Amino acid sequence: MKDRSLLMIPGPIEFAPEVLRAMGMATTSHVAPNFIEVFATALDRLREVFLAPNGQPFVVAGSGTLAMDMAAANLVEPGDKALVVNTGVFGDRFGEILERYGAQVTHARAPRPGSVPEPGDVEAMLEDGHFRVMTVTQVDTSTGVAADVKGLAAMGREHDVLVVVDGVCSVAGEELRQDAWGVDLALTASQKAIGVPPGLALLVAGPRAMEAFHSRSAPVVNYYADWSQWLPIMEAYEAREPSYFGTPPVNLIWALNTSLGLILGEGLEARFERHRQVSRAVKAAVAALGMTQVPVSGKIAANTLTAPRFPDGVDGSLLAHVKRAGVILAGGLHPEIKAEYFRIGHMGVVSGADVLATVGALEQGLAGVGYEFQPGAGLTAAQEVFCEA
Numbered sequence: 001m002k003d004r005s006l007l008m009i010p011g012p013i014e015f016a017p018e019v020l021r022a023m024g025m026a027t028t029s030h031v032a033p034n035f036i037e038v039f040a041t042a043l044d045r046l047r048e049v050f051l052a053p054n055g056q057p058f059v060v061a062g063s064g065t066l067a068m069d070m071a072a073a074n075l076v077e078p079g080d081k082a083l084v085v086n087t088g089v090f091g092d093r094f095g096e097i098l099e100r101y102g103a104q105v106t107h108a109r110a111p112r113p114g115s116v117p118e119p120g121d122v123e124a125m126l127e128d129g130h131f132r133v134m135t136v137t138q139v140d141t142s143t144g145v146a147a148d149v150k151g152l153a154a155m156g157r158e159h160d161v162l163v164v165v166d167g168v169c170s171v172a173g174e175e176l177r178q179d180a181w182g183v184d185l186a187l188t189a190s191q192k193a194i195g196v197p198p199g200l201a202l203l204v205a206g207p208r209a210m211e212a213f214h215s216r217s218a219p220v221v222n223y224y225a226d227w228s229q230w231l232p233i234m235e236a237y238e239a240r241e242p243s244y245f246g247t248p249p250v251n252l253i254w255a256l257n258t259s260l261g262l263i264l265g266e267g268l269e270a271r272f273e274r275h276r277q278v279s280r281a282v283k284a285a286v287a288a289l290g291m292t293q294v295p296v297s298g299k300i301a302a303n304t305l306t307a308p309r310f311p312d313g314v315d316g317s318l319l320a321h322v323k324r325a326g327v328i329l330a331g332g333l334h335p336e337i338k339a340e341y342f343r344i345g346h347m348g349v350v351s352g353a354d355v356l357a358t359v360g361a362l363e364q365g366l367a368g369v370g371y372e373f374q375p376g377a378g379l380t381a382a383q384e385v386f387c388e389a
């Protein structure tokens with residue numbers, strides 16, 4: 001049988017056929033006039049998607065980790081203090097990257113996987129810390145926890161800290177209003193809610209972040225990540241002029257422009273709402289099937305993925321059964337609880353039909369491992385969400 005598995009992991013995700021067609025077209029020169037126009041359009045569309053009209057976008061070949069690396073390399077100087085609001089594995093990663101560039105890193109850690117640090121504790125740390133930069137992971141993909149970016153960014157601004165948001169598992173899925181919320185730099189990668197195959201690091205730096213970069217006293221020590229190399233390139237593309245530093249991933253940028261066009265065509269508000277609805281349906285199904293979730297409360301659960309805990313008597317072998325039923329899900333990632341949960345990604349072009357297929361396969365998988373439940377209970381709960389007036 002043709003492989004028609006549905007890929008429901010928290011990235012890479014299912015991609016729109018138009019985007020995949022753009023990936024498959026004949027590669028143009030990186031200085032071809034039609035490519036220059038597409039790159040320029042994509043850069044401007046990024047401002048719209050990040051809701052950062054005055055931001056400077058950067059599009060560079062690499063994964064989300066490169067986007068984090070670029071943020072740290074360009075904004076931090078040796079000896080700077082950095083505060084990491086840590087809700088999981090990707091907070092740990094940001095801390096390591098910042099340390100690599102000589103920052104003194106303090107973590108505001110969630111007390112346990114699935115929770116968030118108390119806002120009052122973060123505030124107290126900001127009060128005492130004299131931090132140059134604060135990072136927040138909007139959705140930590142290892143826990144399914146969503147941080148309150150709006151509230152944290154406001155706190156950071158009050159203390160004159162540069163606010164950096166890791167939006168790898170959120171941008172174009174979760175509500176993120178970079179400019180209105182005072183986020184100085186937001187970053188993501190192509191393979192998640194932006195809806196393009198893996199390979200692009202995407203950043204939008206606001207005016208304060210660019211100012212901090214321009215007034216550095218020490219040069220950026222990372223050659224490839226240095227905005228001094230990339231800023232003239234981004235500016236040249238927007239001015240519709242040929243330029244070169246490192247060969248851009250031409251097909252990925254054609255695909256990015258296509259996907260950003262689809263995102264803006266749907267409309268950001270509608271897209272945020274669709275992600276909320278899909279998330280409610282998956283979470284209702286998981287609960288109806290007797291499973292709890294890693295986030296300790298619904299209020300801090302992400303809309304881009306769901307992290308159900310395995311019910312008693314069920315382990316990771318469930319996922320092979322679900323795969324046999326046609327849907328690919330992801331295992332746990334957080335080292336402390338890795339074997340206790342799994343992850344369902346639901347971002348990008350995901351539809352209500354995809355959710356029903358996923359919950360159906362999950363039920364078949366649960367039956368396959370001998371779990372006792374009422375078949376159809378999850379499907380009914382999900383369907384109720386979609387059939388709400």
Ligand code: PMP
Binds near residue numbers: 011064066090167169
């Ligand atoms: N941050 C978050 C929140 C992520 O989910 C990921 C990827 N899962 C990354 C950073 C790193 O991105 P990449 O794997 O593309 O390097």
